[in-house]
Amino acid sequence: MFAAATVQQTTGESRMTDLALPPDPRQHLSSATTRAAMRVQSAVLIAAREFLGVHDFTELLPPIIGPVTDPGVRGSKQVDVDYYGHRYKLMTSVILYKQASLLAFDKVYCVAPNVRLEPLQTVDTGRHLAEFHQIDVVVAGAGYQDAMDLAERLFRHVVQRVLDVCSQDLASVRRDVLALKRLPEAPFSRIPHAVAVERLRAAGHPQSADAEVDWVGERHLSDSAERPFFITGYPKGSRGFYDRESRTTPGTLCNFDLLAPEGYGELASGGEREASHPVVVERMRETGENPAKYGWYLDLMRGGVPGSAGFGLGLERLTRYLCGLPYVWQASAYPKVPGRVSP
Amino acid sequence: VTGLAAPGFPETHVRERARRGAAAVFPPLDAYGRVVFGAQNAASLAEQRGDPLDSWRLVPPVFVPHRLAKLIELAREPGHADVDLNTTIGGFAAPVPMFVCAFGSTEVASADLAVRAAGQAGRLGVPMVIGENLVPVDGYGRSAVEGRVERTMLRRLRAYADQAADGLGGVVVQQSTEDADAEVWNLVYSDPHAAPLLRSGRLAFELKVGQGAKPGLGGMTVVDAADAGRLTGRYFVDHELYGGERALRCGVPGTFTEEILRQQVRLMRNNFPDARVWVKLPPGRDIATAATVAWAAGADAVTVDGAEAGTGWAPSVLLHQAGLPLGECLRRIGRPSGCLLASGRMWEGGRMTRALALGATAAGFGRAALLAVDEDPDEGLMRLVAAATLELRLAISALGKYAARDLDPHDLWWAPEPPPAGSDNAMGSGMATDAVNLAAQR
Numbered sequence: 001m002f003a004a005a006t007v008q009q010t011t012g013e014s015r016m017t018d019l020a021l022p023p024d025p026r027q028h029l030s031s032a033t034t035r036a037a038m039r040v041q042s043a044v045l046i047a048a049r050e051f052l053g054v055h056d057f058t059e060l061l062p063p064i065i066g067p068v069t070d071p072g073v074r075g076s077k078q079v080d081v082d083y084y085g086h087r088y089k090l091m092t093s094v095i096l097y098k099q100a101s102l103l104a105f106d107k108v109y110c111v112a113p114n115v116r117l118e119p120l121q122t123v124d125t126g127r128h129l130a131e132f133h134q135i136d137v138v139v140a141g142a143g144y145q146d147a148m149d150l151a152e153r154l155f156r157h158v159v160q161r162v163l164d165v166c167s168q169d170l171a172s173v174r175r176d177v178l179a180l181k182r183l184p185e186a187p188f189s190r191i192p193h194a195v196a197v198e199r200l201r202a203a204g205h206p207q208s209a210d211a212e213v214d215w216v217g218e219r220h221l222s223d224s225a226e227r228p229f230f231i232t233g234y235p236k237g238s239r240g241f242y243d244r245e246s247r248t249t250p251g252t253l254c255n256f257d258l259l260a261p262e263g264y265g266e267l268a269s270g271g272e273r274e275a276s277h278p279v280v281v282e283r284m285r286e287t288g289e290n291p292a293k294y295g296w297y298l299d300l301m302r303g304g305v306p307g308s309a310g311f312g313l314g315l316e317r318l319t320r321y322l323c324g325l326p327y328v329w330q331a332s333a334y335p336k337v338p339g340r341v342s343p
Numbered sequence: 344v345t346g347l348a349a350p351g352f353p354e355t356h357v358r359e360r361a362r363r364g365a366a367a368v369f370p371p372l373d374a375y376g377r378v379v380f381g382a383q384n385a386a387s388l389a390e391q392r393g394d395p396l397d398s399w400r401l402v403p404p405v406f407v408p409h410r411l412a413k414l415i416e417l418a419r420e421p422g423h424a425d426v427d428l429n430t431t432i433g434g435f436a437a438p439v440p441m442f443v444c445a446f447g448s449t450e451v452a453s454a455d456l457a458v459r460a461a462g463q464a465g466r467l468g469v470p471m472v473i474g475e476n477l478v479p480v481d482g483y484g485r486s487a488v489e490g491r492v493e494r495t496m497l498r499r500l501r502a503y504a505d506q507a508a509d510g511l512g513g514v515v516v517q518q519s520t521e522d523a524d525a526e527v528w529n530l531v532y533s534d535p536h537a538a539p540l541l542r543s544g545r546l547a548f549e550l551k552v553g554q555g556a557k558p559g560l561g562g563m564t565v566v567d568a569a570d571a572g573r574l575t576g577r578y579f580v581d582h583e584l585y586g587g588e589r590a591l592r593c594g595v596p597g598t599f600t601e602e603i604l605r606q607q608v609r610l611m612r613n614n615f616p617d618a619r620v621w622v623k624l625p626p627g628r629d630i631a632t633a634a635t636v637a638w639a640a641g642a643d644a645v646t647v648d649g650a651e652a653g654t655g656w657a658p659s660v661l662l663h664q665a666g667l668p669l670g671e672c673l674r675r676i677g678r679p680s681g682c683l684l685a686s687g688r689m690w691e692g693g694r695m696t697r698a699l700a701l702g703a704t705a706a707g708f709g710r711a712a713l714l715a716v717d718e719d720p721d722e723g724l725m726r727l728v729a730a731a732t733l734e735l736r737l738a739i740s741a742l743g744k745y746a747a748r749d750l751d752p753h754d755l756w757w758a759p760e761p762p763p764a765g766s767d768n769a770m771g772s773g774m775a776t777d778a779v780n781l782a783a784q785r
Contacts, residue, residue: 075614077529119533121541121617210641211613237609237640285598286606288523288550339535 020124020327022335025343029333033323036169037331040162041319045111047161048135048313051154057137058105062094062112068294070095071240071287074212076116090115093312095242096297098138099273102306106140111315118338125215127265127328129316130336138310144244144254144272147309148230151258151268152188154313155228159183162322175324179262182227188258189229196221196231212238213257218265225261232256241283244272244307258311264321270311277301345456347717349710357690357711357727361718364726365733368692394651394688396670396697399755407743423740428732428747432705433547433644433682434619435470435513439732440705440747441695443712443724444646444686445474445517445549445623446654459716461502463724468511472549472621472646472707473499474562496527497536504540513545515621519562520597521578522551532615546618547643550607552599552633553625555687556653558666561594563656591656601636608640619643626650626666626687631675638681645679646707647672649687654709673701690727692734696742700750 022028049059065081070093072078079090091097094112101108115131122128137154139146159180162170170177193213200207200217207217213231221231233252236245243253255271274280280301284291291298319331329335336342348354360367370378413421428439443464446457464471473496496516503514514537518527528548531537540546553559571580571590581591604622611620621644622637624630634645649669653662667675669687676683685698686707695706708715708727715723739747742754 072529074616075529075532077526077533117529117533120535120538208612208641210609211616214616235609237606238613282603285600285603287610288518288520288607290520290523290595293524338533 134312361715361723394668468508549621555648558625652687
């Protein structure tokens with residue numbers, strides 16, 4: 001499924017065009033592209049709720065602030081909030097609360113807002129927003145393979161609904177819908193991280209075996225794929241403390257990313273969650289975290305939280321992919337591009 | 344001069360260098376022709392026995408094949424000015440094998456001196472480390488509401504960047520276990536003020552695993568009652584130690600195992616792909632394993648902070664009685680498998696040359712840098728570096744070599760312990776067994 005082309009070391013500058021950054025709010029909100037994208041996004045949410053509801057998921061409204069949040073990856077910074085003299089954080093993801101929610105229900109989902117002050121070099125990746133939303137899903141007792149199955153079925157359902165109800169909008173943004181219509185023809189590939197690294201190296205890209213697939217590498221894999229695909233088993237040291245380490249292959253995490261084809265890149269991240277209290281504490285140290293600040297979460301872990309697996313599906317990224325838009329900010333009514341002062 | 348003092352440190356000599364620069368490498372000029380000079384007496388050498396690095400001597404050879412090679416290259420007899428000191432320190436190009444260590448968050452280091460040192464380090468093009476605890480204690484400095492802007496990290500960053508030499512040096516931002524709460528690295532990595540350094544490949548992050556002055560303990564500062572109240576809950580604060588008006592703030596050392604260190608380094612590389620990764624180790628008995636783990640995980644530099652190091656507040660029991668001397672750390676590491684940096688009581692070219700001969704790529708100034716800028720805020724550090732640079736050139740060329748990387752343990756000799764009375768070996772060879780073993784390792 002991957003072309004053997006050499007990886008293009010595309011620089012930010014060469015990709016930048018006049019359209020690379022959002023216009024003023026009046027122009028953005030009144031543009032036909034924004035309207036089409038927002039209608040598609042609305043259809044995505046309706047379809048996702050429909051699918052998850054039918055499958056016995058309970059929707060919980062996510063918290064917006066808390067004493068700790070997902071420590072995140074790839075250098076993004078959290079936003080501090082003064083909460084009656086205590087330092088609280090805006091949620092970077094709802095991951096810790098998703099696990100806690102399993103004390104109430106076995107199948108939970110949220111449509112969660114996230115704020116991450118991404119590094120400035122993400123301004124021109126076309127796929128980073130400082131404020132974005134995820135459809136966050138978790139299932140008690142599930143493994144990461146189950147979570148991938150679920151993500152694939154949810155994805156297919158959403159795409160089909162959007163094709164059914166948004167054909168005019170897709171036409172108005174000139175989306176080539178043939179690629180979307182061909183999704184049901186084959187299951188999504190599942191490529192181990194180590195294999196993805198080999199392919200990138202074979203294509204001349206110096207991808208580290210110990211790290212996330214970097215943006216250039218991800219773009220290459222995505223460009224050369226015909227349909228969405230999973231990368232599985234990221235190395236320890238590339239993800240948060242909550243992703244469970246494989247018992248059979250130490251150093252490998254039971255997790256995955258879902259990547260879109262056509263160069264759109266990562267749409268979702270997921271995995272099996274670590275539920276053992278002492279292992280979580282050790283993993284926190286391995287990820288440079290100070291366990292002292294995760295008091296409430298560790299108390300829950302010590303008292304027992306069900307093992308689980310789940311994923312977070314980026315809503316704006318999914319909308320961008322479905323509409324075939326060059327930039328993810330086009331899939332947000334009020335886009336916050338990293339480092340840009342915006343309303 | 345602020346009244347800064349450094350008991351036990353050769354403060355007078357450092358201050359003289361900060362005033363006189365490279366001329367201070369020699370005795371005062373007015374002594375020329377009137378005073379005769381010779382080696383120090385044996386007693387003063389014996390006093391230095393704490394750190395083998397100080398008791399080893401540089402031993403120039405009679406036969407000098409490296410000099411012949413240089414002679415052929417230059418088509419003339421080489422001199423000390425021909426010694427090439429250009430190097431790469433933890434991923435940063437530098438004109439001399441020297442860098443400025445972290446000063447920590449003590450009152451002395453947080454004041455204007457650190458900013459002065461930053462500006463001069465930038466002008467020199469030598470890497471500079473900014474210490475842990477600064478952001479959680481003093482704020483970052485992006486807005487006045489954060490706290491005392493004059494003491495902040497951002498001011499040091501700017502002072503360095505504004506005066507930085509083209510393509511040389513870099514800024515290294517340290518983070519300790521508790522600093523992670525303030526996301527110091529994430530903050531700097533996404534800060535527009537740090538963007539020029541990041542874009543030019545001159546930003547590094549240093550994982551602080553420990554320090555020389557108090558190995559096994561975290562950072563300590565004495566704070567006033569107001570700060571003590573503000574910091575309680577985030578740190579252990581001893582309010583009783585000094586009777587209430589002042590309090591002792593104690594950082595935690597952080598828990599490390601081989602796997603924790605390995606994964607933390609990998610996560611740094613994963614999360615901050617455009618920054619270099621440095622690791623600072625305390626002078627622990629397992630220093631060789633720790634350094635190897637850090638390099639294998641991808642650290643661009645490992646700094647070994649010998650037991651002689653330190654600028655901050657430390658309890659005497661650890662200051663004087665804990666940790667391996669720097670020389671022993673270097674001996675245990677042997678041939679380094681990555682960029683090895685050495686710090687701890689560095690101020691002149693002799694100790695520095697010995698550290699380089701034992702495998703270090705560069706040596707770091709801590710207290711000496713602070714004293715130098717205290718003596719002369721505009722030129723002190725530059726003159727200190729100039730003096731050490733001249734000494735390095737003189738020492739390396741005397742050893743018949745013309746690049747710091749050519750130094751090796753054969754360039755050193757360690758006087759043997761006096762043999763027991765009546766021993767058959769009373770006329771020992773003069774070459775210590777350890778030195779032979781070390782050279783063999785390399």
